[in-house]
Amino acid sequence: MSFIESDRMSGVSGSIIRELFKMTAAPDMISFAGGNPSPDTFPMEEMAAIANDALLHRGASMLQYGFTEGFPPLRETLKQYLGKKHGFPKETDELITVSGGQQAADLTAKVLLNEGDSVLCEELSFVGVLNTFRAYGAKLVGIKMEPDGMNIEDLEKKIQQNPKAKLIYIIPNFQNPTGFTTSLEKRKQIYTLAQRYDLMILEDDPYGELRYEGEFLPPLKSMDTDGRVIYAGSFSKTMAPALRVGFLVAESTLMKRLVVAKQTGDVHTATLTQEICYRYMSEHDFEGHLQDIRRLYTVKCKRMLDDMEKHFSPAITFNRPQGGLFVTAFLPDGMDAWPFVQEGIARKVACVPGVAFVMDPKVPSNAFRMNFSMPSLDQIDKGTEILGKLTYEWCN
Numbered sequence: 001m002s003f004i005e006s007d008r009m010s011g012v013s014g015s016i017i018r019e020l021f022k023m024t025a026a027p028d029m030i031s032f033a034g035g036n037p038s039p040d041t042f043p044m045e046e047m048a049a050i051a052n053d054a055l056l057h058r059g060a061s062m063l064q065y066g067f068t069e070g071f072p073p074l075r076e077t078l079k080q081y082l083g084k085k086h087g088f089p090k091e092t093d094e095l096i097t098v099s100g101g102q103q104a105a106d107l108t109a110k111v112l113l114n115e116g117d118s119v120l121c122e123e124l125s126f127v128g129v130l131n132t133f134r135a136y137g138a139k140l141v142g143i144k145m146e147p148d149g150m151n152i153e154d155l156e157k158k159i160q161q162n163p164k165a166k167l168i169y170i171i172p173n174f175q176n177p178t179g180f181t182t183s184l185e186k187r188k189q190i191y192t193l194a195q196r197y198d199l200m201i202l203e204d205d206p207y208g209e210l211r212y213e214g215e216f217l218p219p220l221k222s223m224d225t226d227g228r229v230i231y232a233g234s235f236s237k238t239m240a241p242a243l244r245v246g247f248l249v250a251e252s253t254l255m256k257r258l259v260v261a262k263q264t265g266d267v268h269t270a271t272l273t274q275e276i277c278y279r280y281m282s283e284h285d286f287e288g289h290l291q292d293i294r295r296l297y298t299v300k301c302k303r304m305l306d307d308m309e310k311h312f313s314p315a316i317t318f319n320r321p322q323g324g325l326f327v328t329a330f331l332p333d334g335m336d337a338w339p340f341v342q343e344g345i346a347r348k349v350a351c352v353p354g355v356a357f358v359m360d361p362k363v364p365s366n367a368f369r370m371n372f373s374m375p376s377l378d379q380i381d382k383g384t385e386i387l388g389k390l391t392y393e394w395c396n
Contacts, residue, residue, distance in 0.1 A: 026348070030383035032370040033350040035176065035325055038300075041293045042240045043280060050279045054272060062272045068263050070097030070247075071274035077281050078233075078247050087222045088231070094255040097269045098262065101206050101246040104232035105129040108167070108202050109136040110261045111254070118162040120199075121169045122150055124328075124357035124367060126176045129169060129204065141165070142359040145175075147319060149182030152189045159197050167200045168193075172220065174207040174324025177357050177369035181322060184217050191223050199228070206234040206246075209290050211323035212298040227251030235277050237325070238290060243273040297325070297373055303380050304372040311388025315395035325373045328354075332395060336364035340394055347390065349383040 054062050069075065079095055082088055089095050098104050105128075113119070115137030121130065123142030133140060141158050144151040149172070159165050168190065172182040182190070194201050203220045221231035227250075234246035250258060262268075280286060304327055308318055318329040331337050338353040354365025370387075372380060 029345075029348050029350060030375060030379045030386075031350045032372070032375060032383060033352050034371055034374055036371075036374050037237050037241065037293075037325070038296065038373050040296060043284070043289060046280060046284055047240070047276050050276050050283075051272060054275050054279075062275060064271070066268040066271040066274075068096070068259050068268050070095075070269060071271055071278060073282075074245075074274045074278035075247075077278055081281065082233075082249070086219050088219070088224070089249050090224075092227060092251055093249055094252045095247055095249045096255065096259060096262070097274055098232075098246045098248050099266055099269045100236060100241075100244045101204065101232050101234035102128055102132070103262070103265070104230075104234075104246055104248045105132045105169075105202065105204065106265070107248065107258045107261045108200075108230055108232075109133055109138065110264075111257045112167055112200055113138050114166075116164055117166040118164050119167045119169055120155065120158055120162075120165060121359060122171065122175060122178075123359055124177050124354055124365065125169065125359075126171060126204070127356050130357070130359070133169070138166075139164070140359040145178055145180060147180050149180060149186040150190065152186060152193070155190065156193055159193065159199070165197065165199060167202060169202045169204065170220070171204045171207075173205055173217070174210060174321050174326070176207070176324070177326055177352065177354070177367070178328045179319045179321030179324055179326045181214075181217070187217065187220050188223065191220055191229070194228055195226065201229045203229055203231045205232065206237050207324040208233070209238050210294065210297060210325070212294055212301060214322040221249060227254065230254070238293065239277060239280065243270075243276060245269060245273050245277050294323075297323075300372040300375075300377065300380065301327070303377050304370065304384060307381055307384035308388070311385050311391075313388070313391040313395045316391050325371055326369050327372065328367050328369045331366040331368075331391075333366060335366045335394070337366050337368040338364065340390065341368055343394075344387055344390055347386050349386045351387070 075095055079089055109132050113136045118139045118141050119133050120141050120143055122145050130140060141162055143158055144154045174181055201220060221229045231249040235243055305320055315332050316329050318327055338355050341351055341353040352369040354367030355361055358365050
């Protein structure tokens with residue numbers, strides 16, 4: 001039978017990254033394409049013991065419906081953790097758990113955006129959230145990116161040019177895909193512009209705990225004096241993505257509407273996986289676990305950067321991230337990275353073209369993203385050398 005697709009979904013295309021996953025399934029493919037954390041970071045034995053104990057001794061409550069707002073012990077633990085580390089939630093804020101960071105974006109869009117509203121996004125930005133905004137009929141407005149975050153002049157100009165601007169979307173730490181980190185000064189400037197033009201901010205921070213060098217920077221939410229910042233965090237990169245547990249911090253009145261929005265979707269986040277997160281944080285050395293992750297990724301990140309320095313053509317520029325999971329490289333201005341990525345796949349090395357992260361997929365991008373968390377050191381060496389030879393062919 002035929003069907004008529006809704007207007008809401010007509011402008012949403014599938015994720016290039018998800019399609020690349022299919023191409024990288026070959027056993028001899030070296031993949032820098034994903035954004036997955038390394039399985040070596042999963043605390044599997046501890047999580048198995050927690051799950052086994054919870055099901056044996058409290059199975060009835062673990063398998064029953066839960067609260068939409070989230071598992072109370074986990075919520076309280078997260079409030080204390082964020083309060084000690086970042087100075088929020090404030091008394092006027094509330095915290096709920098969500099089914100992964102992606103749901104945080106969906107709930108924000110559902111509550112705040114009308115069709116035709118504009119969302120100001122870093123250009124490039126995370127395709128999953130961009131598609132969420134597209135699904136709600138939002139207009140995506142790209143803001144030029146610099147190594148220390150959004151170009152502030154471009155941000156203000158785009159705000160003024162878009163009278164239906166409603167929301168600023170920002171990944172301030174080790175941004176996906178660029179790996180850039182928004183400086184403290186720019187965080188303050190972005191918040192000031194949001195105040196001046198009465199905009200909301202969605203601060204997406206899945207990588208904030210994955211800093212390998214430099215000092216931690218305060219979240220925009222810690223600067224929030226009037227309830228305009230919604231903060232989204234996740235356990236996907238610090239415990240395991242399949243748990244599907246994230247959290248959302250917002251002003252209490254707004255949070256009531258976000259809770260109702262969640263009830264129209266999945267009713268509540270899985271109780272068992274929330275129990276695992278809670279007990280791992282409270283009964284195990286969570287900070288030590290984070291340090292172990294940082295040590296592993298520090299080595300992998302340095303290896304990839306050193307290999308790129310050694311093998312890539314001088315015509316290629318790339319960032320040197322202080323954390324996160326990604327390095328993004330740029331072909332010379334005016335070149336399209338998509339054919340370059342396709343040729344890399346033909347040579348059994350996969351990365352992601354920048355066109356996956358732009359506001360308008362019809363506009364080519366000279367960027368390509370490389371992930372260092374999943375491949376082994378040997379794969380990083382071999383794959384980077386193959387791409388390096390390709391850069392010389394492409395640029396010389």
